[in-house]
Amino acid sequence: MKLIRYFNERVRTLSIFDIKLAQGAAMGVALIIVKLFPQLTQIDMVWVVVAVVILGARPTYAFYLKK
Numbered sequence: 001m002k003l004i005r006y007f008n009e010r011v012r013t014l015s016i017f018d019i020k021l022a023q024g025a026a027m028g029v030a031l032i033i034v035k036l037f038p039q040l041t042q043i044d045m046v047w048v049v050v051a052v053v054i055l056g057a058r059p060t061y062a063f064y065l066k067k
Contacts, residue, residue: 014022034040
């Protein structure tokens with residue numbers, strides 16, 4: 001848990017602009033991966049929705065519900 005604490009401290013130094021730039025870079029990496037492996041676009045949409053819900057559950061909980 002020491003590593004997580006370290007990165008939490010480092011993230012606090014970022015502005016919202018920095019975080020949005022990192023998200024844009026991550027989308028760019030995702031586009032590169034899709035271009036390299038076009039068969040990824042043929043994945044059934046249900047699996048994508050399930051993955052989004054699972055991956056977004058904890059951040060949503062932490063942002064809206066955790067006090």
